[in-house]
Structures are given as structure tokens and as C-alpha cells.
Amino acid sequence: MIRTGIGYDVHKLAAGRKLVLGGVTIPFELGLVGHSDGDVLIHAMADAILGALGKRDIGFFFPNSDPRWKDISSLVFLERISQMLSEENGHIENIDSVVICEKPKIAPYIEEMKEKIASSLGVDRSVVGIKATTNESLGFVGRAEGIAAFATCLVRKAE
């Protein structure tokens, strides 16, 4: 059985936070606000995988009211979701994603992000697609008030 899932997430940029994207800390004067590390890319991917599994969203499994997830690396969410996949006999065929970010430039970090994400999910790095674009200076992303991410995932499930 082949199933797809989609995920979307936005986090606000603010001073006094580390910028963590795809599990990689990127030097920048602003960081993403969130209960966890605010890793918008990983959250979108997590929702895409959960969607393909027919499960509820990341907020259900990792609620921001739970002190266990406070300031935690979102890579931990992927490790948990990888366990859920195994329990359901699910296997990720591929993940694709887009990060929409006006600044900083994230292209130099993409290979490292793929490595970290693939390792947390226990898949080959060729399974993980990450693309980056700007919002052409338009809207909240264009004003660098936040970063958005989309992800899709294809899961093969054994009966």
C-alpha cells in the first residue's frame, strides 16, 4: 500500500533564539520561536510522515504543553516517528520539502540537514529532499518575520 502525506508549518523569527533548521544550527541574529527548538522544516516533515501513516498531527503527539519537549531538538520527534513507522510496517520511499526563507541563505547547510534528518529517521540520505526559496520580499516571510516550510512524504506500508 502506497500513501502520501503533506505537512506545512510556520514559525516566527525573534531575537534571543538559536536558528535551527533541519537539525542544523545556522549562525544568524534571529532564531525561530517555539516550545521545542522551533525547527519549522522538521515539523513540516513530521506532519507529512504522520499524514502518510494516517495519524494525527505533530501537535497531538508532541504537544507544546508537555515539558518533555521544551527546547528539545526536533530531530527527537523524527526518531519517535520512525518508531511509529516500524510499528505500522511503514517504510519511507521519499520525503520532499521546501523551506521558504528570506534570510539567511540556507543552501550551504542543506547537505548537513539531509544527513541529520536521514540519520534520525534511519533512512538513506537520498530519501530526503530539501529545497530552499525566498518569498521575493513579499509578505511576512519576505519581511523576515518568520520562516515557512512545506513537505510531502511517500510511505509504503506492508499489509
Ligand SMILES: [Zn+2]
Ligand atoms: Zn512547528
